[in-house]
Amino acid sequence: MTISTGPLSGSRPRVGLFVTCLVDLIRPSVGFAAVKLLQDAGCTVEVPLQTCCGQPAYNSGDRATAQALARKIIGTFEVFDYVVAPSGSCAGMMAKHFPELFKDDPDYAAKADRFAAKTYELISFLTDVLAVTSVDTSFLRKVTYHDSCSGLRELGIEAQPRQLLKSVRGLDLVEMEEATVCCGFGGTFAVKYEEISSVIADKKAMNIEASGAPVLLAGDLGCLMNMAGKLARRGSRVEVRHIAEVLADITDTPPIGRGQKP
């Protein structure tokens, strides 16, 4: 696979991949897809030993843990030109909320700001920093795309994934109704308020089903697991994948929640 790139194609940026907990534990293929996309776009990719961005602690009011995890990540990724995560939610935590965590710490605020400035979500990093405009791959399916909330509203990721998806040969992108409405995941929200989360997920599943697309893509594994889990429970046959898998042409793995080959 080759990727059309713009200005940075002459240099090799050194990228630290922040793989995210869920990709690490549940779906490593998304991590490998991210590595492939970054390498094809001319990056050197490394994966330092890492755990979590701290969002569960941050959103549960445990600032001390969130700060401790943030310091650890900022230190770990100090040597890289860029930090890239295949998740708008984790990237949003690091790029938008790390500075917030340290804004009253004069010794550390500048460091957190510098870290935040070089941290990106995968797809928008490809398009906005590496000036990737298309991918050279094919996927002969009709797909619909869900805009995950953090990526959309914290990082402004909306046009970028659609731009790259439209460059995939044979891929037919159809928009569902309310693509930008929450799927009901919300991290710990999904288990703390399981009942409400489930109702929101049902509405999302109905919009996905109504789109007529047999494949659902999104950029965040948490949302994807929520939607895939809900679709499966409803008996839907919609296949659910992370967008990076399609863009990187790593689709020989079964979709999320399917043990068998598709």
Add this chain to the structure above:
Amino acid sequence: MSITPTSAQFKTNAHHALGDADLQSALAHVPTGFVANRASAIANLPEFDALRDSARDIKNHTLAHLDLYLEAYEEKVKAAGGHVHFARTSDEANAIVLEICKAHDAHIVTKGKSMISEEMGLNDVLAAHAITPVETDLGEYIIQLRHETPSHIIAPAAHLTKAQVEGDFRRAHVDLDRARNLEEPETLLAEARTILRQNFLKADVGITGANFLIAETGTSIIVTNEGNGDLTQTLPKVHIVLASIEKLVPTLEDAAQILRVLARSATGQDMSVYTTLSTGPRRADDPDGPEHYHVIILDNGRSSMLAGPFKDMLRCIRCGACMNHCPVYQAVGGHAYGWVYPGPMGAVLTPALIGLDQSADLPNASSFCGKCEEVCPVRIPLPKLMRLWRDRAFERHLMPWTQRAALGFWAFFARHPRLYRGATSMAIGMLGLFGRGKDNLNALPFLKAWTKSRDFPVPQGGTFQAQWAKRNAGPQIKAPKS
């Protein structure tokens, strides 16, 4: 006296709400009505975002000098012949209303829509003193018949279907022809109008809320779509305005600026049908108007928000856009929130006014989707403020101990990457065993909160980090075999 909060039972309230077919059918209109209408109104106003900035700045400026503007406002109201009363608490505000009503020997009080009066629990107080309050906003009138509280700050009866309202009218208006047709909303409206008209004429005191108090002129402004506010405040001999301290703006021009974002955010209208200004009682050459004009300005905990991080919340102009667009509100409706203010704005304001220990669920019951902040006309960072309440709940150990323990367990491993890698590899290996030959893991007890209503996918197997380490970060990366 004020209404007893049930915010502490949010989860139970939400459970009942989700099982209430009438409520769910009523709530289905929220996205097709409010949300769609706002979107088209904003699409027609390219400068909307600039107006939001301006509205935010006006409110911030006013809050920064609120003491001065309150004093200036009071002077102007007095100069126009009116009275201003400052009330620290709901009890004080209720006592002032009662005193005014008694001084004028009031038996019937008409009311325009006022969330402050809901906060005060005023109707119960009046009724306890043999004064009959009559709500004149159609939605408020309906819920008064049902002995309910508003479920929405601008559409109090948003939780009801037309069929329910028809049933209520038939039960309440027993003197009317039983065979009458009430199927169309217009016929319901006409019936309410006829009954309310009699009360407008009989009322001794009219009570309204306020969308704005204008410091430069001593004017109070209400916006309505039914004209009920005008009849409430001009026909009786006494007009009482109930407002909270953050309704102040410096000038009429400031109010005009904020009005441009208010109705568009609320209902998608360019302007509400009625925007009514009142300045003091009737003057000698006025053809109509009240003989007495009182303004009661309620604090009820707001002044303590001025100095802290929740000050941003005092910019709120009560348009309701945050709740209209909130997936949680759309699912459970307003009553589940358990007090006067529902949705994201309620999740931030309620803990400040009734205490976090009474309402710790509210700022937690959000997926942090951020839609509320995106649509807020005065750019209140609602998710950030909800998160600040979560910080305080954590500090005060208000979250269930099971959640705190789970968080602590996870945090321990997250802080120790090598232990984390070992433990997660082991856990994923175990899950792989449980899930062998299956697509989803739906029988594990610790996943129950997830798997009750959704499948949990069997992990692909092996953690990414373990696989990566094995491959030793070579340049040739292959997709993992499934």
